[in-house]
Amino acid sequence: MRRTTLLLSAALVMPAVMSAFGPAFGPAFGPAFAQDGRDVTIVLGENTDLVEPCMATRSNIGRVILQNISETLTQYDVTGGQGVLPRLAESWEDRGNGAWRFNLRQGVTFSDGSTFDANDVKHSFERAMSDQLTCETPRYFGEATLSFNVVDDHTIDITAEPAQPILPLLMSLVTIVPSETPVEFVREPIGTGPYTLASWEPGQSIVLERRDDYWGEAPAVETASYVYRTDPAVAAAMVEQGEADLAPSISAVDATNPETDISYLNSETLHLRLDSEIAPISDKRVREAINLAIDREAFIGTLLPEGAVVATALVPPTTLGWNPDVKPYAYDPERAAALLEEAAADGVPVDTTLQLLGRSNLFPSVVEVIEAIQQMLQDVGFNVETQMLEAGQIEPIWNKPYLEGRPPQMLAVQHDNSRGDPVFTMFFKYASEGRQSGIADPRVDELISQASATTGEERAKLWSELFAYLHDDVVADVPLFHMVNFARVGSRVAFEPTIATNSELELADISFR
Numbered sequence: 044m045r046r047t048t049l050l051l052s053a054a055l056v057m058p059a060v061m062s063a064f065g066p067a068f069g070p071a072f073g074p075a076f077a078q079d080g081r082d083v084t085i086v087l088g089e090n091t092d093l094v095e096p097c098m099a100t101r102s103n104i105g106r107v108i109l110q111n112i113s114e115t116l117t118q119y120d121v122t123g124g125q126g127v128l129p130r131l132a133e134s135w136e137d138r139g140n141g142a143w144r145f146n147l148r149q150g151v152t153f154s155d156g157s158t159f160d161a162n163d164v165k166h167s168f169e170r171a172m173s174d175q176l177t178c179e180t181p182r183y184f185g186e187a188t189l190s191f192n193v194v195d196d197h198t199i200d201i202t203a204e205p206a207q208p209i210l211p212l213l214m215s216l217v218t219i220v221p222s223e224t225p226v227e228f229v230r231e232p233i234g235t236g237p238y239t240l241a242s243w244e245p246g247q248s249i250v251l252e253r254r255d256d257y258w259g260e261a262p263a264v265e266t267a268s269y270v271y272r273t274d275p276a277v278a279a280a281m282v283e284q285g286e287a288d289l290a291p292s293i294s295a296v297d298a299t300n301p302e303t304d305i306s307y308l309n310s311e312t313l314h315l316r317l318d319s320e321i322a323p324i325s326d327k328r329v330r331e332a333i334n335l336a337i338d339r340e341a342f343i344g345t346l347l348p349e350g351a352v353v354a355t356a357l358v359p360p361t362t363l364g365w366n367p368d369v370k371p372y373a374y375d376p377e378r379a380a381a382l383l384e385e386a387a388a389d390g391v392p393v394d395t396t397l398q399l400l401g402r403s404n405l406f407p408s409v410v411e412v413i414e415a416i417q418q419m420l421q422d423v424g425f426n427v428e429t430q431m432l433e434a435g436q437i438e439p440i441w442n443k444p445y446l447e448g449r450p451p452q453m454l455a456v457q458h459d460n461s462r463g464d465p466v467f468t469m470f471f472k473y474a475s476e477g478r479q480s481g482i483a484d485p486r487v488d489e490l491i492s493q494a495s496a497t498t499g500e501e502r503a504k505l506w507s508e509l510f511a512y513l514h515d516d517v518v519a520d521v522p523l524f525h526m527v528n529f530a531r532v533g534s535r536v537a538f539e540p541t542i543a544t545n546s547e548l549e550l551a552d553i554s555f556r
Contacts, residue, residue, distance in 0.1 A: 081265040083536060083553060084287040086278040089404040090246050090271050092435045095228040096218035097171040097178035102311070102459055102546040103434050106291070107249055107269055109547045112154075113218035113234035116145060116164065117211050119462045121310075121543045127211050131159065131219055131235060141206030145214070147197045151258040153221050154239045161199040165191040166222040168201075175226050177442070182478045183216050185470030185495060208498045209464055216467075237262050238550065246271065251550070262551040275407040279531050288533040289553070291544055294407035295348030298529035306350060307540045309528045310461035312357045313406075315399075315416075315521035316441070316454040318481045324451045326391045328382040330518040333453070334372040335379040336423040337416060339523060346408045346415060347524060354522035356510050357468050358460045359542070364494075364506025369514045371522075379423040396426045400440065401455040403431045406526060413455055442478050457526065461543040465506045466495055473519060482519050486512060 089103045096113040099105045110118070116132040132145040151159040168189060171180035187207050192200040203210055221233055232240060237259065238251040249269040253262060270287070272278045278290035279297040298304040315333070323329045339353045352360070355369045387393045397420070401413040410431060417427045432440075440446070441454060460467045469491045475483040490512065494505035513519045530540045537554045 081263060081555065082268070083264050083266075083289065083550075084268045084270060084281075085548075086270055086272050086281050086287045086290040088271070088273060088275060088278060088292055088407070089434065091243075091249055091269070092245065092433070093228065094230060094232050094240060094243060094249075095178075096220050096232050096234065097176065097180050098228075099218050100179045100183070100216055100459075100546070101434070102457075105546045106544070106548045107251075108232060108234075108236075108240075109218070110236060110549050110551075111238045111251060111267075112232050112236045112240060113220070114236045115216065115218055116147075116214040119212060119215045121461050121541050127215065130215075131164075132211075132214065135211050135214075138200065140202070141204055142200055142202040143210050144194070144198065144200050147199065148258065149197055151235050152256060153233050153235055154254060155221065155233045157221050157223075159219070159235050160196040161193040162196075162222045163219055164199050165193055166224065167219045168217060170220065170224060170226050171217055173226050176228065177438075180217055182471030183213060183467055185466070185474065186476070186492065187495075205492070205496050207466075207495065208502075209466060212462060212464065213466075215462065238267070241266070260551075263554045264550045267550050273404050282531040282533045285533070288536045289538055290531045291528070291540060291548060292406065293529050293531050295527075295529055296407075298348075298531070300531075303531050303533070305530045305532060305540055306348070307528055307530065307544065308350070308359075308542055309526055309540075309545045310359055310459050310542045311406075311457040311526045311545055312354050312359070312460075313412075313455070313457050313523040313526055314354065314357055315523065316456055316479065316481055317520050318445070318449070318452045319519070320445075320481070320483075321449065321451040323386065323391045323393045323395055324397070324453070326386050327518055328386045329391065329393060330521075331372075332379040332382040332386075332423065333420065333425070334518065334521050335375045335382070336420050336425070337372075337521065337523070338374040338419060339371060340374070342412065342415070342524070346411050348527050348529070350527040352525040354525050355514055356522055357458045357472060357520075358465055359525055361463065362460065362506075363464050364503040364510065366507040366510040369511050376419075376423045383424045393424070394426060395451060396428055398450050398452045399427050399429045399455060400437065400452060401429065401431045402437050402457075403433050405455075405457060406528075409455075416455070443480075453521070459546045461546070465509070469506075469509065470495070473513060482517060484517055487517065487519075 091103055091107050093104055099109040114131050118128045118130045120128050131148050133148050134146045136144050138144050171178045187203045190202045237257040241250040241252040243249045251267045253265045275294040276297050279293040281287040282290050317324050319325050343351050353371045355371050383393045399417055413429050417429050420427045471477040471479050473480050473487050474491050475488050490509040494502055532538050
């Protein structure tokens, strides 16, 4: 067992931190800040490489623009338990046969002064679903085809075929843009949100300014400046020294001040996406060996903070249909090595070099985690090489169409599902036609279609069955951890992070002391 040697250095430096499931630390007063007025500076670890609204469900983009610049028809309440809430749609009703009527908010304008209406909604969906763009939006709607009927300026009927019983919840993913927005990625997004993009220097900074003509309640923050620091210790120090107001993701090693540092469970699940089309990963025994070779418990309290939870699926345990009977893979290097020997005897090229690709600055200590996984896999007989990539570099590897002639790959990535239903995960991650799927299994496709079309207990039962089938029978991927984050909040501001903070950081949730 390598637990005591491989991760020993991390264990020596990890301070005692409270579990993310316990009471959060509370911010208090510290040194005086250089900023005046109602402006804030936020330090992010990962670059915002795009500001395109239809990409706002990608965490490094959404944490800046979602609900700040670009709004959605509905919004999911992640803190109050109220479910789906109105945003640009004031109300909605199920009209049967897959059709829903959405009654739109009146008196709303875009930041360019144009009036928001039903034609903007229709265009936003058609643009986001267009094959001329590589938007993230289509992946959440699976096999469903949407059609739109503009009843009047403030009413639109949206029909899904096959029917989607949770269509109002799905509306929380699609950002609304003016009908004049071209079908191409934009660098100056126009939205209905409370902020406009004042400046953007890729890799350096982004500045948002509050609108005077926003339809809703004016947020307290007038100007928000986002800066990027890849070292979480630097981000934590900037807040401590008064150079910034908020660092939403710092390392547990740096979360040493209970007066300013808050631990919180986020909705991200760290996992290895396996490409089951390419040998040797195409062999189920090899996929199982990868899972058995990783000592998940050794990471918690060392490279990852106490409070991280070993995962059996790509969604949090609070998700509909969660299957408690699915158990994490045990750490069994002897069994992993035996499976490799068995596969090799049958002609599987198990000595082929596997690529382990990680996303830079995905979370504090990501490089160390990738290196530890590499070592564990090599210990049982795998040949593994690692490479860290920026978000923009990993997108064409992560999404279909996959590159021809690619080597066998394992992608160390996170998946965010804070909305409580597996539909936001299952199709694009596991269906044969899913944009990021590494498998093609008819039974998986059938269960996804059945669960997506039903409601209530039957829906939960089908999702539960699918969780077990993916984990135990298909061995589709390598679920690792439900992640915990730490935020440092400065003395001028009050902010309480939520499960969605990593992918949607609303400036309206920041107030001043």
